[in-house]
Amino acid sequence: MASATGEQTDLTIQQMARRSGFSGPTLRYYEQIGLLGVVARDESSGHRRYGPATVERVEALSCLRSAGMTVSGMRRYLDLLAEGDSAAAETRDLFASQADRLAADIEQLQLRLVYLRGKARLWDARVRGDADAEKQAIAEVTRVMDHIFSTEGPGI
Template sequence: MAGATREHTADLTIQQMARRSGFSEPTLRYYEQIGLLGEIPRDGSSGHRRYGPEAVDRVEALACLRSSGMTVDGLRRYLDLLAQGASAAAEQRDLFTTQAGKLAAEIEQLQVRLRYLRGKADMWDARVRGDADAEAQAIDAVTRVMHDITSAHLESRTKDRSR
């Protein structure tokens, strides 16, 4: 426990920051390079990066946003709006609402894929058991899911072309 407390209060190395955030070391260096993290101070004797409390907070916030699927441009927009303070609250709301909508669409797609996999497992289970009726029902269910997947794919391509 003492190590965890010390790691929380002391400046973190890039390795510690990578473990804590889930970002790779090259990603942390890249984010610093493109200005998402600002300049990370260096240890005077070794020249190694040292992530202080503010940098740790920023990296952790970016890690949460990135894990939600936000793009680097979205991260940059978030930080720009954050710097504007309360005057950018409506824009921040819109940024998060848009990202939540994108994530909801991804979850919906994953649910369809899950139904497909479960249907295929049911089909093969029925075949193992020699239950022709259950196999036919599973094939029908899988066929419906495949239709949903191809329809969603076509809708997505149509939307992409209209942009």
């Protein structure tokens, strides 16, 4: 939120929730466990007010969370960030490791997508009474299931 002078104004918890995608309870939890530091309070109401530095931190955490990083990973990132350039190699490794996990998750999601589309084709073939298309769809779904179960165990 910008004021008439273009300066960042403090955000309420509802505004911060909308901006970050975190729920109010998640923001309060992250504050409680120390991920956000001390969140300022409005003197008259006692309501939380997220200033520019906290907004920036919440936005960074939102990006990390949306990339699948755990709370402990986010905490580690903040610790490394506080160490500055001396922790650059560890910070790089943290992000590289998370990127590898995300790539594996994407691969599994792509397999599930192929599975669902194959199932849709199978049922479409049944609706149309096309036995050959149904056999092809069954074969495709079976191949995908074999791959899913051989790489991650039961999951569908």
